[in-house]
Amino acid sequence: MAETDGVSLSPLQLPNIVRDVLDFCDGRSLCNSLQVNHLWHQTASSLLKRRCRFSSLLVTGESMNECAEKARRFVVSVRSIPAAVIAFAYGVRRRKTYEKGMAAIYRALPRGTKMIGALVDGIIGMTETGVAEEILEAEEDEVCLSVLVVPKVPGLTVQTFNCGENFSRSVCPTMSSSDYIEMFEGFNFNSVKLIITLETMRLDRYLGMTSVPNNFLEFMLSSCGHGSQIVGGVPEPYSIFIDGTLHREAVVAGMALGGDAFSYGALVSNGDKYEIDEQLQHLRLQVELSQLMNMACFLCICVGRGECLHGEKSVESRLIQKRFSGVPICGFFGQGEVGVMGTHDFTPSQPTQNPEESIESPSAKKPRRKSKRNLAQGFTSSYGFMLIHPPKSKSVSM
Incomplete structure (x- = not known):
């Protein structure tokens, strides 16, 4: 316990420690932190404002499954809460493989998130x-996937x-x-x-x-x-993916x-x-x-x-x-x-x-x-x- 003017304080009541702890939280946890107390509310609000940013990544791989897994990990790692995701795939030959890969990304999103x-x-x-x-001409058997995350x-x-x-x-x-x-x-x-x-x-x-x-x-x-x-x-025709389908x-x-x-x-x-x-x-x-x-x-x-x-x-x-x-x-x-x-x-x-x-x-x-x-x-x-x-x-x- 720390002491300030003779008053014992928990480490989670010290501003610097609270900021360091909350900075490791994802967006959903930060929203929950708003309800703890004044200090946590102010700190979480500041971090949420800083995280109101778009995130984008272009990944490449030998298959759609590999690219989709990289994109899924990227979407999950984004510090803000996603409101929407925009994703484009290039070099995928089979529509079924493409559909499974896009669905895997969509399943990793919070409920209610939009996706095209x-x-x-x-x-x-x-x-x-x-x-x-x-990338207009990819190498043979190379698959590319570009993802943009819109913050909530x-x-x-x-x-x-x-x-x-x-x-x-x-x-x-x-x-x-x-x-x-x-x-x-x-x-x-x-x-x-x-x-x-x-x-x-x-x-x-x-x-x-x-x-x-x-x-x-x-x-x-x-x-x-x-x-x-x-x-x-x-x-390309027959390939529009909307909200999981x-x-x-x-x-x-x-x-x-x-x-x-x-x-x-x-x-x-x-x-x-x-x-x-x-x-x-x-x-x-x-x-x-x-x-x-x-x-x-x-x-x-x-x-x-x-x-x-x-x-x-x-x-x-x-x-x-x-x-x-x-x-x-x-x-x-x-x-x-x-x-x-x-x-x-x-x-x-x-x-x-x-x-x-x-x-x-x-x-x-x-x-x-x-x-x-x-x-x-x-x-x-x-x-x-x-x-x-x-x-x-x-x-x-x-």
């Missing part, structure tokens, strides 16, 4: 040394969606907004700010690559409000992030590395240095770009590292990209909709925008920057 993923034609991620790497923070909302075979009817231009709404029963449109979309080439069957998703994506953007944006790309029939699926604690910046560009660097610099000037530790970037690059365009590997991902030092990156090379061309400034950390509005009635909002822009295109790069605002510490009465 897909097989892709090339992969982007962060190595163990913290260097961004783009008060005020952050994460939702997943999946449109299957019935999407073939709904992309028809004659369908009304109510037909789309039926596909999203219970979906909270009001909280959404950034939509990460995965589409399959099966869209070609209906209206063609450049026009099929426009009606649907415009519906998503208009329903989520003018403060929302969409990014994404086209992975491989949805072979999925045509359009994805993850929607938002809430008061979430901000985003977006960029869709068909320029060279010099133009992209200028656009990234424009976005970087809108972010404070202290906010970089709470950011991550989703990136989808056309398979026709990369080394073929820039003359060297990993150019675009390392441009992100140059401008946004330390920010985790996760993404893939796609057969098409999704997003509104141009640079989209970072949004403020506030609701995009009036909270008094119904969360399930997009039809009650302003009329849909009648833009004729293409939201799906080729030979572009689609960037989605995610920024989380950590909660402020509050005192607790014991």
Whole structure:
């Protein structure tokens, strides 16, 4: 026992010892520590705020099982509580092996954690040394897996969606907004700010690559409000994995992030590395240095770009590292990209909709925008920057 002014104290009542002990705890244990006493509450709150960070890792191996085990250990070791996981696999030949590997990662997550993923034609991620790497041509029998963990923070909302075979009817231009709404029963449109979309080439069957998703994506953007944006790309068909299940029939699926604690910046560009660097610099000037530790970037690059365009590997991902030092990156090379061309400034950390509005009635909002822009295109790069605002510490009465 230690003594302070003649009062005996337990070691677990000394601030330095409490911090050292709690620093070894995972996120779930820290949340439980908030209820012990004032000292533990303040210390745990400080540690939770510091751990409100995205985590990303690119692993390689000889099989999907090996990569999935490495990714599972990584997800479990993350100090924050995961709200969502985004995972892309490259080099897996058998869908069954891919499904088992992704399911193993999902089972390691806390209950209620959202997850999306897909097989892709090339992969982007962060190595163990913290260097961004783009792999478009892997070695023979090499499997790659890129994982991004989104931390759970008060005020952050994460939702997943999946449109299957019935999407073939709904992309028809004659369908009304109510037909789309039926596909999203219970979906909270009001909280959404950034939509990460995965589409399959099966869209070609209906209206063609450049026009099929426009009606649907415009519906998503208009329903989520003018403060929302969409990014994404086209992975391999029959490979979209959502919340523990491989949805072979999925045509359009994805993850929607938002809430008061979430901000985003977006960029869709068909320029060279010099133009992209200028656009990234424009976005970087809108972010404070202290906010970089709470950011991550989703990136989808056309398979026709990369080394073929820039003359060297990993150019675009390392441009992100140059401008946004330390920010985790996760993404893939796609057969098409999704997003509104141009640079989209970072949004403020506030609701995009009036909270008094119904969360399930997009039809009650302003009329849909009648833009004729293409939201799906080729030979572009689609960037989605995610920024989380950590909660402020509050005192607790014991």
